[in-house]
Amino acid sequence: MENITAIIVEDSRLARNELKELLKKHPHIELLGEAENVDKAYELINQKQPQVLFLDINMPEKNGFELLEMLDNVPLTIFTTAYDEYAIKSFEYNAFDYLLKPINQNRFSKTIEKVIATIEKEATEDKPFDLHRQIFIKDGEDCWLIRISEIAVFEIVGNYTRVYFEDKKPLIYKSLNQIEAKLPEETFFRANRQQIINLTHVDKVTPWFNGKLKVTMKNSKQEIEISRRQSYKFKDVLGF
Numbered sequence: 001m002e003n004i005t006a007i008i009v010e011d012s013r014l015a016r017n018e019l020k021e022l023l024k025k026h027p028h029i030e031l032l033g034e035a036e037n038v039d040k041a042y043e044l045i046n047q048k049q050p051q052v053l054f055l056d057i058n059m060p061e062k063n064g065f066e067l068l069e070m071l072d073n074v075p076l077t078i079f080t081t082a083y084d085e086y087a088i089k090s091f092e093y094n095a096f097d098y099l100l101k102p103i104n105q106n107r108f109s110k111t112i113e114k115v116i117a118t119i120e121k122e123a124t125e126d127k128p129f130d131l132h133r134q135i136f137i138k139d140g141e142d143c144w145l146i147r148i149s150e151i152a153v154f155e156i157v158g159n160y161t162r163v164y165f166e167d168k169k170p171l172i173y174k175s176l177n178q179i180e181a182k183l184p185e186e187t188f189f190r191a192n193r194q195q196i197i198n199l200t201h202v203d204k205v206t207p208w209f210n211g212k213l214k215v216t217m218k219n220s221k222q223e224i225e226i227s228r229r230q231s232y233k234f235k236d237v238l239g240f
Helices: 013-023 038-048 064-070 084-092 105-124 176-182 228-238
Strands: 004-009 029-035 052-055 076-081 097-100 134-139 142-147 151-157 160-165 188-190 195-198 202-207 213-217 223-226
Touching (some): 004 013, 004 105, 076 084, 076 105, 084 097, 097 105, 151 176, 176 195, 188 228, 223 228
Parallel strands (some): 004 029, 052 076
Antiparallel strands (some): 151 160, 151 195, 202 213
C-alpha cells in the first residue's frame, strides 16, 4: 500500500523526538511535518492534508481540542498526552486512539496496526454511491431502506453520525470522513467540521457573520452554518 501521511502536533521538542523515534519502526507512516502550537498546526494541516494526526492536548495558548474545532476536515486523530482525565472528552471529538505518555512501544505499534487496517479497509471499500443507490440503516429496533438522494444532512454526534431524511434522524456507527468519501461530490457538500448537506435539499441561502453563510433545508427547515472557508467553495459550486 502507499505510505500513510502524518503530522505531529506537540509543544515539547523531547516528546516530538520520542514520537519520531517510535515512527522509525513503522516505515508505512510518512511524517509530513511537525508543529509546536495550534496556530502553526492549523496552517500545516491545511497545507499538507495528512491522513493521521498525532496530537497533544495541553499546549500553550490553545489546546488540542481547540485545534480540532478549527478544522473543517479532521484527520484520523491519535491523542498523545500525559493526562488520563481527558480520555472521555477525547472520544467526544471522534478520536481514533488515546496514548498516555510515556508511550509504550508495543502500545504504539498496536495503534499503528489499527491505523493501517482502518485506512486499508477504507481504500478497498466500494466506489462512491450514486444517488439512486439504496442503503440499509438500523438504529436500535428501527430499520430503513433509503435512497442516498433522500438524505438531507449527515451530522457528527460523538463517534456516530446522525442521518437526516424525511422526519427521521437515526444514528449510524461511521465517521463523517468515511461517509464523505462515499458520497457523490456534485450533490453532497461539507458545510463545516460537523455536517455534510445535500445541495438538492437546500431551500434558502443567507449571508451570515464573518463571511459565513447559513442555509435552510427544505422539509425540516433545519438551519446549517457553512464555515467561512467552506463558504467560498460553496459559492463556486453553486456558481455565485
